[in-house]
Amino acid sequence: MSLTKRIVGLVVLALTPALAVQGYNEYALRTARAEAVRNEAMRAARNVAADLGQFGRGARQVLGILAGLSEIRTKDARACTAYLATVVGQVPGSFFFGVADADGKIRCNTLGSPVGAYTVADRSYFQDAMRSGGFAIGQVVSGRVTGRPTIQFAQAIPDDDGDGRPDGIVITSIDLSYLAARQANAGLPPDAALTVADPNGTILVRLPDHEAWAGKPLPPAYWKALTDHRGTVADLPGLRGNQRITAVAGGSPEDLETMTVAVGLSSASAFADIDAATRRGIVLIGLGAILAVVAALMAGRVFIRRPVRRLLAAASAWRAGELGTRTGISGPGEFGRLGEAFDAMAASLQRHEGELREEVARSRVLQERQTMMLHELNHRVRNTLTTVQSLARQTRRDDDRGERLEGRILSLSKTHDLLSRDDWGGASLRTVLENELAPFRDDQAHRFDLDGTDLDLPPRYVLALGMTVHELTTNAAKYGALSTDAGRVEVAWTVVVAESAARRLVLDWQESGGPPVREPGKRGFGTRLITGGISRELGGLVRLDFAIDGLRCSLDVPLDEPDRFTSFGGLADARPAGRA
Known part of the structure; x- marks a missing residue:
């Protein structure tokens, strides 16, 4: 073999490791980028699903409040229509409210339709709400009156006539264009394609080109691909046939789990900078190889065996x-x-x-x-x-001038400060009680009696119980035992263990020595905050006894329910504590 060929061969061998490293770098960079893009797509899909879930919870709360109002429960067409007209402009995303009786006939709505003008008995949301007695989500339909593609949320009206069935439902129609605009401003990745579909595969939101797609069914093959990859990321052809890295958010009880949320990112856009860098690298490696060969040929004019062998060995x-x-x-x-x-x-x-x-x-x-x-x-x-x-x-x-709102927000702030001391790991029940009662105990500790075995609570229990105790303390200071010098408050609690080993916290708040107690004519927001917070947030029971000698509030809260709102640990074991 000639010296020239040997030198050229040496150059090739010398460049082989560089090419191998370049190839490895290319593979590692593309693998890392692919993983980052897949994570970004899934994160965007989960953010959209969480935002829709938050919107659904807000609508559910509004419908729940409406279902409990006398103007709605009596189904008086004039009063009901007038009240709904005041609500529709206050709820973002809702352009229609209506009330239907137990047979599905419309009783009143924000459009002023006559009683019985049409029926919703054939709608899935009516059937689901009447069957479950609670909240239901419909499918994408065209409104019978408005003709607009929409999705309805419904809440059953509690039974008043004792027949065991709800008395009807409260309905709201959601503007799909509002949902699309909400997501368009939510910071989706560039070149992202968002698709939100109902359980039948009909499009609620499509970005871009929402108006052209809203209310239309997805192609069967695309719909099947989305349902098959729920909770995962896959390379799928988009609605226009271009390949995308598509993430489909998994269903969650906190989100609108009946909806399918998919976010697709363009593969070409995701790897554009890497492809450009690869082309530059190939050109540079080629130029380097050419220069190396020329240098080797020039050096090969004088043959030296030992250096060549050493170079070959290296x-x-x-x-x-x-x-x-x-x-x-x-x-x-x-x-x-x-x-x-x-x-x-x-x-x-x-x-x-x-x-x-x-x-x-x-x-x-x-x-x-x-x-x-x-x-x-x-x-x-x-x-x-x-x-x-x-x-x-x-x-x-409640027409409050701000004092009670300020007190409630201050209580919430104090509870957050209490949680922040331990990095949101929770707090003990006794600490929560002392934190809320502190303004009244500085020089009047003899008026309070705290009795029970202390136990640690996770953050959502601390927040809910803190707001409840704040409301009870505020009411006692304003109307109850703490409004007089002789009044006392006794708080006793215990942990009850059932045969199934499930634990429950039973807490009694007892006032005495205050002015005579009268049961209020209607439930104020404070009462609703106490009962709603314990039942909705903690799944517990609340009983208020307006005895003439003092208010008694009894709480029964499960301690072993899974925490739905935080990722922190559960309750710690109870530890004994003395009396206050």
Whole structure:
């Protein structure tokens, strides 16, 4: 074999490790990018599903309140229509409210339709709400009166005539264009395609081109692909046939689990910068190879066996992946410089390979940590904002001038401070009680008696019980035992263990020595906050006894229910404590 061929062969061997590292780098970069894009698509799909779930919970709360109002329950057409007309402009996304009786006939609505003008008995949401006696979500339909594609939410009206069936339903129609605009402003990734469909595969929201797709059925093949990949990420053809990395959010009881939410990201856009870098790398490697061959041919005019053998040996070691091997050739001559260049190249490749591995590992750890922190932050901020929004809305309806709203928000703030002391790991029941009673116990500790075995509570129990005790303390100071010098408050609690080993907290609030108690003519927001917070947030029971000698409030709360709103740990074991 001629010297020229041998030198050329040496150059090829020297470049082989570089090409291998370049190929590995290309593979690692594309793998990392693919994983990042898939995570981004799933994160976007889950964010949309969570936002729709929050919207559904808000609509459910509004319908629940309407179903309990006398103007709705009596089904008087004039009074009902007038009240609904005041509500429709106050609820974002809802353009229609109506009330139907137990036979499905419309009784009143915001359009002023005559009584019995049409029936909703054939609608799925009517049948589901009447069967369950609770909240139901319909399917995408065209409104019988408005003709607009919409989806209805319905809430059963509680039974008043004792026949065991709900007395009817309260309905609201949701503007699909509002939902689309809400998601368009929610910060979807660039070039993302969002599809939200009902259980029958009919489109609720489609971005982009919502108006062209809303109310239309998805193609059967595409709908089957979405349902088959629920909760996963897959490469699927989009509605227009272009390949996308598509994430389908899994159903969650906290979200609108009957809806299918899919977010697709363009594969071409996701890898555009990597493809450009690959082309530049190929060009640079090609130019480097050409320069190396020319230099080798010039150096090959003078044949030196030993340096060549040493170069071949070094090249063989590099090809085997031993980038720590060096030629050991140096000097001002051609082979000396070539040896030094090869050694420098091997050192650079070795250094870059180690840095790349460390960077990939470090990026993966940071990404996982950031994702976890964002999820926790979303949970806490969403729950806090929902609570404050509910307090403000209900207080405004009670015609309050702001004092009680300020007190409730201050109580919520104090409870948040209490949780923050232990990084939102929870707090003990006794600490919660003392935290709320502190303004009245500074110089009047003899008026309070706390008796029970202390136990640790997770954050949602601390928030719900803190707001409940705040309402009871405020009412006692304003109307009850704490409004007089001789009044007393006794709080006793115990943990009851059933045969199934399920634990329940039984807490009694007893007032005495105050003015005579009279049962109020109607339930105020404070009463609804107490009963609603314990029953809805904790699944417990509340009993209020307005005895003439003092109010008694009894709470019965399950302790072993799964925590739906936070990712923190459950209740800790009870520990004994003395009397206050």
